[in-house]
Amino acid sequence: MTENCESEKPSKIAKLDDITNDEFVSKISPSFETFEGFQVKRILKESPESRSIVVEGSFSGDNSVASVSSSIVILEKTHFTEKEVHGILTKSTALQCLFNNDVYYNFLCHPPIQLNEVKATLIHPASEKHIEKFSTRKSFLIEETALIYQSVTLLHIRESKFDLQWVYNILEHKKEADRIVYEDLDPDCGFILLPDLKWDCRSTSNLYLTGIVCKRDIKSIRDLTSEHLPLLKNIFDKGSASITKKYGLDKSEQRIYLHYQPSYYHLHIHFTSLQFTPPGCNVERAHLLSNVIRNIELKSSYYQESSLDFLAFEGDPLLKKYHQYIGLSSDGDY
Amino acid sequence: MTENCESEKPSKIAKLDDITNDEFVSKISPSFETFEGFQVKRILKESPESRSIVVEGSFSGDNSVASVSSSIVILEKTHFTEKEVHGILTKSTALQCLFNNDVYYNFLCHPPIQLNEVKATLIHPASEKHIEKFSTRKSFLIEETALIYQSVTLLHIRESKFDLQWVYNILEHKKEADRIVYEDLDPDCGFILLPDLKWDCRSTSNLYLTGIVCKRDIKSIRDLTSEHLPLLKNIFDKGSASITKKYGLDKSEQRIYLHYQPSYYHLHIHFTSLQFTPPGCNVERAHLLSNVIRNIELKSSYYQESSLDFLAFEGDPLLKKYHQYIGLSSDGDY
Numbered sequence: 202m203t204e205n206c207e208s209e210k211p212s213k214i215a216k217l218d219d220i221t222n223d224e225f226v227s228k229i230s231p232s233f234e235t236f237e238g239f240q241v242k243r244i245l246k247e248s249p250e251s252r253s254i255v256v257e258g259s260f261s262g263d264n265s266v267a268s269v270s271s272s273i274v275i276l277e278k279t280h281f282t283e284k285e286v287h288g289i290l291t292k293s294t295a296l297q298c299l300f301n302n303d304v305y306y307n308f309l310c311h312p313p314i315q316l317n318e319v320k321a322t323l324i325h326p327a328s329e330k331h332i333e334k335f336s337t338r339k340s341f342l343i344e345e346t347a348l349i350y351q352s353v354t355l356l357h358i359r360e361s362k363f364d365l366q367w368v369y370n371i372l373e374h375k376k377e378a379d380r381i382v383y384e385d386l387d388p389d390c391g392f393i394l395l396p397d398l399k400w401d402c403r404s405t406s407n408l409y410l411t412g413i414v415c416k417r418d419i420k421s422i423r424d425l426t427s428e429h430l431p432l433l434k435n436i437f438d439k440g441s442a443s444i445t446k447k448y449g450l451d452k453s454e455q456r457i458y459l460h461y462q463p464s465y466y467h468l469h470i471h472f473t474s475l476q477f478t479p480p481g482c483n484v485e486r487a488h489l490l491s492n493v494i495r496n497i498e499l500k501s502s503y504y505q506e507s508s509l510d511f512l513a514f515e516g517d518p519l520l521k522k523y524h525q526y527i528g529l530s531s532d533g534d535y
Numbered sequence: 536m537t538e539n540c541e542s543e544k545p546s547k548i549a550k551l552d553d554i555t556n557d558e559f560v561s562k563i564s565p566s567f568e569t570f571e572g573f574q575v576k577r578i579l580k581e582s583p584e585s586r587s588i589v590v591e592g593s594f595s596g597d598n599s600v601a602s603v604s605s606s607i608v609i610l611e612k613t614h615f616t617e618k619e620v621h622g623i624l625t626k627s628t629a630l631q632c633l634f635n636n637d638v639y640y641n642f643l644c645h646p647p648i649q650l651n652e653v654k655a656t657l658i659h660p661a662s663e664k665h666i667e668k669f670s671t672r673k674s675f676l677i678e679e680t681a682l683i684y685q686s687v688t689l690l691h692i693r694e695s696k697f698d699l700q701w702v703y704n705i706l707e708h709k710k711e712a713d714r715i716v717y718e719d720l721d722p723d724c725g726f727i728l729l730p731d732l733k734w735d736c737r738s739t740s741n742l743y744l745t746g747i748v749c750k751r752d753i754k755s756i757r758d759l760t761s762e763h764l765p766l767l768k769n770i771f772d773k774g775s776a777s778i779t780k781k782y783g784l785d786k787s788e789q790r791i792y793l794h795y796q797p798s799y800y801h802l803h804i805h806f807t808s809l810q811f812t813p814p815g816c817n818v819e820r821a822h823l824l825s826n827v828i829r830n831i832e833l834k835s836s837y838y839q840e841s842s843l844d845f846l847a848f849e850g851d852p853l854l855k856k857y858h859q860y861i862g863l864s865s866d867g868d869y
Contacts, residue, residue, distance in 0.1 A: 237626035278612035292571035306657040323640040341787040453675040484821035
């Protein structure tokens with residue numbers, strides 16, 4: 202069936218491009234019509250909130266090179282379409298009543314197979330790196346003092362040499378120029394606003410745009426002082442106004458925030474619909490731009506002097522460096 | 536089938552107890568075996584992230600009193616159980632390949648009916664209040680200045696006379712005494728820590744406890760000054776330590792935060808597992824206790840003087856009062 206597949210690669214998966222699987226790849230591309238022969242080895246990760254589960258296993262009885270290697274299956278329940286709802290709420294759906302009190306009923310339903318699909322992502326064969334990437338990683342909240350920022354984080358940023366060429370390509374109109382929603386190319390206060398790759402642009406209910414500042418010397422909120430207030434206010438006002446104009450979402454319906462730590466060290470601002478809660482809008486990672494502006498107005502050096510909490514994951518090089526710095530073991534016992 | 540239903544009432548639904556449905560309630564409790572005769576009227580709310588949808592409709596061809604009234608159906612995809620996963624990943628599940636590139640495959644799967652259930656909650660008949668409660672409400676981010684707090688919010692809190700008797704019952708050991716995880720009854724720095732009602736206490740992956748302070752004169756973070764630093768640090772240290780001791784979750788694995796606006800105006804602190812993301816931990820509502828302590832250390836009057844953003848929902852009395860105060864219409868155009 203693979204020949205019927207679309208050729209476009211989802212962006213989320215594209216990030217794994219750099220993983221070399223040559224040693225695993227079967228010469229004959231297998232054709233999956235069912236999960237016949239699949240043996241579950243273990244559950245790597247569960248997300249009850251989003252109804253998804255990641256499983257490691259292998260296909261037995263397959264004589265290809267890949268037969269003994271691991272595979273990863275990510276199972277996700279799909280969201281209801283309006284059409285499916287019309288089909289499910291009929292006599293074709295058997296109900297099993299779990300509970301009734303007055304006007305309230307709870308049922309387990311068994312809708313027709315074709316109205317209740319599951320999305321599966323298969324990585325076959327899967328390397329150790331895939332397995333690591335898709336396994337649950339413990340997370341820890343780190344209190345980064347000003348000293349730890351200078352001694353650990355700043356060195357980490359410099360050593361890691363994060364590739365920002367893709368950001369400069371956008372700022373120089375070499376890439377994604379057709380996606381730009383708003384731009385202000387002022388060298389001090391300018392920024393480019395465009396849809397985030399995580400947004401499918403199909404509905405404003407999950408609206409997600411990113412504002413990338415033109416200035417190249419601001420790594421994160423740690424660098425922001427009163428000198429940057431005109432820049433921050435410019436983004437806050439013009440970014441939100443262009444979203445109101447283009448998508449009809451009032452400023453008070455937008456969540457405008459920065460990440461700390463950010464995923465790349467070139468200052469950028471997130472604009473999402475308040476109706477939508479992407480993973481990065483939690484209090485341990487997000488900082489409302491309005492609040493950042495107020496804190497800098499209170500004290501220009503607020504973000505240089507204050508401790509900041511950030512979330513680090515098991516296996517993250519920054520977490521290891523932090524542990525080394527405070528001279529304790531990396532078992533989370535600090 | 537209703538006679539087989541369990542009698543326990545889910546706590547989420549229990550909140551609707553006060554709604555009077557006498558005028559609607561059918562004399563004969565209907566027995567639902569399918570959704571036969573259900574007519575979809577409209578979609579009231581969708582939550583793609585949690586794979587749930589709320590539908591308003593009615594049962595036709597039913598001769599009971601309730602036949603012409605509205606019903607609400609909440610459909611939710613269920614999370615995978617490990618047993619189901621073993622059954623789904625077999626030859627019984629038909630696969631439709633959407634995409635293949637190298638080792639990456641995307642499929643739509645059609646597992647056997649009994650391995651892919653949907654949970655349905657039916658409210659039948661449903662009143663206008665039910666429909667309002669289960670409909671999407673627009674939300675707005677409000678910038679509450681110190682003046683607006685004094686002129687609008689504080690008056691609202693005083694007028695609303697929020698009933699705090701249930702809080703005092705806990706503090707006086709009249710209720711929930713058996714649920715207390717830790718207590719420190721010092722009149723200035725004391726607090727009681729107990730599992731939040733939203734936690735099922737079955738696993739630490741969704742751990743959620745609440746620390747309720749003994750002092751009765753602190754409404755919210757707006758009242759906090761340097762005078763309260765010993766109290767806040769006491770809760771931060773002893774609350775987290777008792778969770779580490781009882782549930783094995785290190786302080787760095789806990790999200791410790793306050794809400795603004797809180798749902799009741801007696802100071803309380805939320806302790807959740809970082810692995811778990813309850814709705815109230817978003818940046819527009821949550822304030823990390825560590826950060827609150829640092830801000831007060833920076834400036835004792837930080838929370839009296841600073842503007843604070845808070846989320847208000849359409850229909851919320853506070854939003855109306857805010858709009859009246861700033862003298863604009865309540866259509867969100869401010």
